[in-house]
Amino acid sequence: MxxxxxxxxxxxxxxxxxxxxxxxxxxxxxxxxxxxxxxxxxxxxxxxxxxxxxxHVAAAELARGRARRFAFVMPSGPNPFMQQIEAYLGEMAAWLSARRLHVEMIATDVFDAPVLASSLEALSGGYDGVAVVALDHPIVRAAINDLVDAGTKVVTLVSDVPSSRRHHYVGIDNIAAGRTAGALVGRLVGQRSGKVAIVAGSQGLRDHAERIFGFNQVMTAEFPDLDVLPVLEGRDEDDRSEQLLTRLLGEHADIVGLYNVGAGTQGVAKALSDAGRHDVVFVGHDVTALTRRLLLQGLMDAAISQNPGHEARAAVRVLLALARGEPILSEQEKIRIDIVMRDNLP
Amino acid sequence: MxxxxxxxxxxxxxxxxxxxxxxxxxxxxxxxxxxxxxxxxxxxxxxxxxxxxxxHVAAAELARGRARRFAFVMPSGPNPFMQQIEAYLGEMAAWLSARRLHVEMIATDVFDAPVLASSLEALSGGYDGVAVVALDHPIVRAAINDLVDAGTKVVTLVSDVPSSRRHHYVGIDNIAAGRTAGALVGRLVGQRSGKVAIVAGSQGLRDHAERIFGFNQVMTAEFPDLDVLPVLEGRDEDDRSEQLLTRLLGEHADIVGLYNVGAGTQGVAKALSDAGRHDVVFVGHDVTALTRRLLLQGLMDAAISQNPGHEARAAVRVLLALARGEPILSEQEKIRIDIVMRDNLP
DNA sequence: CTCAAAATGAGTTGCGTACCTCAAAACACC
DNA sequence: GGTGTTTTGAGGTACGCAACTCATTTTGAG
CATH class of the missing domain: 1.10.260.40 (lambda repressor-like DNA-binding domains)
Incomplete structure (x- = not known):
């Protein structure tokens, strides 16, 4: 019993x-x-x-004396998703402090490979662990490998560098996320047939490219009645996304679905709204103040979410487990793809 | 910087x-x-x-010497959801052991209030914390309160007893879960109009009643074209659910949606399948081997999931935090309502 | 067999807290 | 002012491990 x-x-x-x-x-x-x-x-x-x-974890921790230092290398500039991650780390302050863990946020231009790489190199030796939102570029890969060789634990956050020797990736499977978006658009469009638009930041970004790939996979295989239009590259900027989409909506009266792959959501929503196309099934990413409002209004139909709070905590826990030599609870640290609609808004 | x-x-x-x-x-x-x-x-x-x-958590933990003992009071009998929780606790063995935590599983008939209550009373004094899948009944409530008064930390798991003085509830908001199911059925049905069936275990179970309540809320408010039929009470048994549903499908040729609130999924699927009604939008709960198969087959359209692994780990973490007097990371321990479709199957 | 190098034993100290004892001081009351 | 009670101080021990020193033993090469 x-x-x-x-x-x-x-x-x-x-x-x-x-x-x-x-x-x-x-x-x-x-x-x-x-x-x-x-x-x-x-x-x-x-x-x-x-x-x-x-x-005994407690005994080991107590005996080693020195506190552990972790660095979070994040994009500079206003990015709501990253701000959320930072906010969640702030909420953990007491938890961190009770374990004598020091976490520092380091803002840098993660989209500029040489800049990011030198930011990473600068950390060498000073930290027990580093979490980095990384661009997948040879020079960045080398910087990550150098850190690993120096004994620092490295996890990639949100965006992976699979070719590097980073210890862990904390983020979602972006192909699956794109597939999920595709399934949602297709199912929510229902019986109707017509065209589907895609707005992305850039197809050069690994995560965006993967999402688009997954999305197209599903559309081709399961929703042949829906015609996917060429990807609009809005560079994650509101204005540009709005302009491109407004023009596209004008050219195609039969657009029934829309997948917004990255940011620029404000612009996408404005284009839809101004064109009076509330009937278009609109699926995007991440639950922010904005997308929350759009979901409640009904302009947006679903958001694919990767739970920034979970990502922040998972990154810390993984770095800590790595530093202590503990096994990682992979089930726990795996970031799930959440489908968020109006009624299960967190 | x-x-x-x-x-x-x-x-x-x-x-x-x-x-x-x-x-x-x-x-x-x-x-x-x-x-x-x-x-x-x-x-x-x-x-x-x-x-x-x-x-310093580590110092405190080391100094107190005694290991902590937690008990998980779970339903006896074969219940896949509970078996999953148990399996996930097993996966944590190393983690628990490194923290000198002892977790014991105690099987009892949680649906029999006096039996459950006496099982709880028997734990008094022997444990630092108790997680219990509890029936909401006065005698159970009293047993929980007695444990709390004796200094034991108590969390309710999956099913809450809000009137008791339990320290925490680890589980989902079932009204919101029902609402989510309603929104999914409504949206996936699309333009079609017709009838919607509900199969539940029993309306006497708190969680089932709450889910039905939420489901009806959404159907009434947002999908007036859909006509919700009276609830079938399948007692979570496959055979009974199948018989009831088969009869209902015979009586109503225009059933377009189906919400299965609890277990008995096998029977529900068989009834649908035998009747050749693959077009019916079928939404149910929990990702198990069965529902996974049904989702992949396309017979089932979506599952509302509450992530048993997360629940198991959250229960342990919450008990530990309570025992240590640490604050609880409420964001982390909150169990989210996951929408699982074929493409984001975990 | 000799000697240096490698391997191992024995021991110490300290981490920050919990929990305990005993004595001293402060206080309240008459 | 004396009494008894409450409050506080001082100090010790223990928890299990990390990290270190230094002495001793074992090993292997010549």
Whole structure:
């Protein structure tokens, strides 16, 4: 009836006795310090495994003395999504402080590869962990690898650099996000047939390109009656997005669906609204003050959300687990693709 | 450019000096131990607040020595959702063990109020925290309150007992879940008009009643063309749900939507399938092996999910935070209502 | 067998808090 | 002013581990 999920608590001393060595040797093995014969290492590790020994996190943390320092390298300029991440980190202040963790925000131009790379290089040595919203570019990749080689734990945030040796990626699967958007547009359009517009920041951005790819995948395969128009590149700017979309709406009276891949939402909404096209199914990304309002008004139909709060906390937890050498709870740290409609607005 | 989110680390000794008292007195204040003059308490608390002092979690945890014991009181019998929660707790074994936390699963008949109540009473004193899937019944409420009075931290899981003095509820807002289901059915049905069926376990279950309430709210307000039929009570059993629904489908040729509020999904799917009614928009709850298959097949259109992994972890984290006297990260522990369609299946 | 190098043992200190004891001081009351 | 009670101080021990020193043992090469 009652079943215990955890073992009884052993200490390093017990492991030392078990392995027939001294505490000092166990310590050397545990921290990969030199000067232990391979055979002895094996014996100690076996004793650890045999008893499924876990070092007491609290004791280890207390003993190491120094506080840990993490840096969050984020885009400069006003970006609501990033501001939310920052705000959520602020909410964790007490949590961080109780664990003697220091988190610093570092703003830089993450869209300029050399600038970003030098910002990263500048961090070397000073931090135990770095979370970075990274551009996928060779020079950035090299900077990340340098950090990793210097012993710093690195996680990419929101936008990944899969070719680098970063320890972890905290963000969504953008192809799946695009697919989800496609399915939503297609399903919500219903019986009608017509054209579907796409507004993106730039097809050069990895995440945007992936979303568009996923979106087209679904549209082609499942909604052949819907005709996807060429992508408008609004550069995530409101004005430009509005102009481009306004022109497109004028050219095509039969647009029934719209996928806004990135930011520039304000402009997209204005174009739709001014053209009186409230019937167009409008799917976009992220829950912000603006998209929340648009959803409630009914102008926007659904938002694909990646929960900035979760991303911020996951990044911190992953960096901490990496720094401590703990395993990562991958299920917990995986960022899910949330579909947000009016009635499940968080 | 760089901005620090945390303060520098003080210790209790610093606070003692600041307040002009001894360490012992600070300790007494911090742990609400008797024998300190109100005026002195104030001075100490002021010093703590003035420096926004946070006790070092690791040190506190180490010093207290005893491990913490938590109990999870869950339904006996084969319930896939509960099995998932249990599985996720198993995945946390290393995490729990590194923090010297002991979690025990206790199976009982949670649908029998007296049985559940006595199971709860039996826990008194033995545990630091209890998570319980609770029926909302006066005798259960009393048992929960007794636990709370005995100093045990109590969280309700999945199903709440709001009238009790439980410290926290880990689960979704079921009215909002019902509303979301309603919006999905309405939107996915599209232009068509017709009837909508509801299959529930029982309207006596709080969570089911709340979901139906939310569902009807949305249908009435936003989809007047859809006619909601009386609720079928399938008791969460496959056979019964299938029979009832099969009859209903026979009686009404114009059913265009279906909301399955609880379990019995297998039966509901069979009824739909056997009747050849693949066109009916089918929205249900929870992502299990079955609903996953149905979503991929296209027989089911969307599942409202409450992420059992998140619930399991949140319950543990909340109990731990309560036991330590730490603040709860409410954003983090809030269980979101996930809309799962084929393309964002987790 | 010798000797240096490598491996290991033994021990210490400190991290910040909890929890405890005992004595001293302050206070209230008559 | 004396009494008893309440409040406070001073100090110690323990928690489990990290990180270090230094002495001792073992090993392997010549």
């Amino acid at each position: 009652a079943e215990t999920l955890t073992a009884t608590a052993l200490t390093l001393k017990d492991i030392a006795r078990e392995a027939g060595v001294s505490l000092a040797t166990v310590d050397r093995v545990l921290h990969n310090r030199p000067g232990v014969r391979p055979d002895t290492v094996r014996r100690v590790k076996e004793a650890i495994a045999r008893n499924s020994f876990q070092p | 760089a901005e620090t989110l945390t303060a520098t680390a003080l210790t209790l000794k610093d606070i003692a000096r600041e307040a002009g008292v001894s360490l012992a007195t600070v300790d007494r204040v911090l742990h609400n131990r008797p024998g300190v003059r109100p005026d002195t308490v104030r001075r100490v608390k002021e010093a703590i607040a003035r420096n926004s002092f946070q006790p």
